[in-house]
Amino acid sequence: xxxxxxxxxxxxxxxxxxxxxxxxxxxxxxxxxxxxxxxxxxxxxxxxxxxxxxxxxxxxxxxxxxxxxxxxxxxxxxxxxxxxxxxxxxxxxxxxxxxxxxxxxxxxxxxxxxxxxxxxxxxxxxxxxxxxxxxxxxxxxxxxxxxxxxxxxxxxxxxxxxxxxxxxxxxxxxxxxxxxxxxxxxxxxxxxxxxxxxxxxxxxxxxxxxxxxxxxxxxxxxxxxxxxxxxxxxxxxxxxxxxxxxxxxxxxxxxxxxxxxxxxxxxxxxxxxxxxxxxxxxxxxxxxxxxxxxxxxxxxxxxxxxxxxxxxxxxxxxxxxxxxxxxxxxxxxxxxxxxxxxxxxxxxxxxxx
Ligand SMILES: Nc1ncnc2c1ncn2[C@@H]1O[C@H](COP(=O)(O)OP(=O)(O)O)[C@@H](O)[C@H]1O
Ligand SMILES: CCCC(=O)OP(=O)(O)O
Numbered sequence: 001x002x003x004x005x006x007x008x009x010x011x012x013x014x015x016x017x018x019x020x021x022x023x024x025x026x027x028x029x030x031x032x033x034x035x036x037x038x039x040x041x042x043x044x045x046x047x048x049x050x051x052x053x054x055x056x057x058x059x060x061x062x063x064x065x066x067x068x069x070x071x072x073x074x075x076x077x078x079x080x081x082x083x084x085x086x087x088x089x090x091x092x093x094x095x096x097x098x099x100x101x102x103x104x105x106x107x108x109x110x111x112x113x114x115x116x117x118x119x120x121x122x123x124x125x126x127x128x129x130x131x132x133x134x135x136x137x138x139x140x141x142x143x144x145x146x147x148x149x150x151x152x153x154x155x156x157x158x159x160x161x162x163x164x165x166x167x168x169x170x171x172x173x174x175x176x177x178x179x180x181x182x183x184x185x186x187x188x189x190x191x192x193x194x195x196x197x198x199x200x201x202x203x204x205x206x207x208x209x210x211x212x213x214x215x216x217x218x219x220x221x222x223x224x225x226x227x228x229x230x231x232x233x234x235x236x237x238x239x240x241x242x243x244x245x246x247x248x249x250x251x252x253x254x255x256x257x258x259x260x261x262x263x264x265x266x267x268x269x270x271x272x273x274x275x276x277x278x279x280x281x282x283x284x285x286x287x288x289x290x291x292x293x294x295x296x297x298x299x300x301x302x303x304x305x306x307x308x309x310x311x312x313x314x315x316x317x318x319x320x321x322x323x324x325x326x327x328x329x330x331x332x333x334x335x336x337x338x339x340x341x342x343x344x345x346x347x348x349x350x351x352x353x
Pocket of ligand 1 (some may be wrong): 010012013014119135184185186213217254255256304306307330
């Protein structure tokens with residue numbers, strides 16, 4: 001049966017909305033949120049109304065009748081670490097999203113907004129492969145100090161989705177391949193995928209890995225402590241997450257704007273563009289070592305990978321490692337729909353958080 005689903009994906013720089021009937025996408029829209037718009041809200045939960053209204057407007061503009069829906073599915077947020085799968089949105093899950101039990105990020109709104117709309121129509125709300133999917137090897141958890149353990153916080157939904165696409169392109173299945181997958185967006189996560197498990201990945205919200213459109217990534221820790229010793233926690237956090245990366249150097253979270261500056265001969269924009277590609281390439285190399293060089297492909301995905309220029313810049317450092325497969329943008333919307341469809345069709349049991 002072809003169930004109709006509403007798919008909601010709040011990211012740090014965008015909100016994506018789509019409606020599917022079975023595998024068919026009826027429509028999709030991507031709303032970009034410039035830094036100034038996001039900055040006006042003190043907390044993630046303060047963005048609930050503005051993002052919900054924006055989603056409902058997309059539905060209205062497309063003349064879609066919400067009574068046709070069988071379920072609403074949202075991108076999952078910073079819950080406690082869990083296994084991959086489709087989860088129903090329960091009171092406990094909503095409570096952990098609301099308080100941000102593992103941190104704050106726009107994707108915490110995915111399950112909350114999905115549930116708000118689903119309740120009005122008496123249909124189920126789900127999340128799929130939230131950002132806390134945890135398959136990391138014991139050895140990768142060791143941070144270097146006994147007071148902190150490394151944790152798995154990344155774009156799990158898209159990593160898994162593009163892993164399946166890459167394997168399909170290679171005529172096999174995801175659980176039979178080894179890949180280094182780099183999701184390049186508002187945040188960046190680079191992971192070692194071994195036979196369908198993410199054995200290591202930088203915490204995309206934890207001050208690890210390359211800098212990104214709006215995050216600083218890993219910084220020299222001691223110098224950072226010195227530079228920020230009189231700051232409060234919120235200012236420190238925002239400097240690393242939200243006001244880091246391209247935003248810090250160039251005042252924009254939009255790579256397209258950076259490319260315009262470069263086209264106009266802006267040397268600083270050129271340097272930062274090249275530096276971001278360089279850091280991403282180094283992280284891909286590190287993950288190639290995690291897989292001991294046994295790699296079937298390097299997969300580049302996320303919004304930044306829509307830029308051919310940026311992909312070329314990264315490729316120049318890594319094309320000797322393994323074939324490069326580019327999945328521009330993401331397949332998160334398709335993956336969210338598929339997760340809901342499998343459960344609605346009773347092909348898979350829904351999980352309870
Ligand atoms: N065609 C494009 N060319 C270059 N950069 C792009 C393009 N489309 C999107 N981007 C950039 O991708 C980034 C957003 O990536 P995305 O994966 O959508 O992030 P998020 O989900 O975190 O909001 C932004 O910096 C945006 O400017
Ligand atoms: C890994 C947390 C989610 C994240 O960083 O997503 P965006 O890149 O969409 O902000």
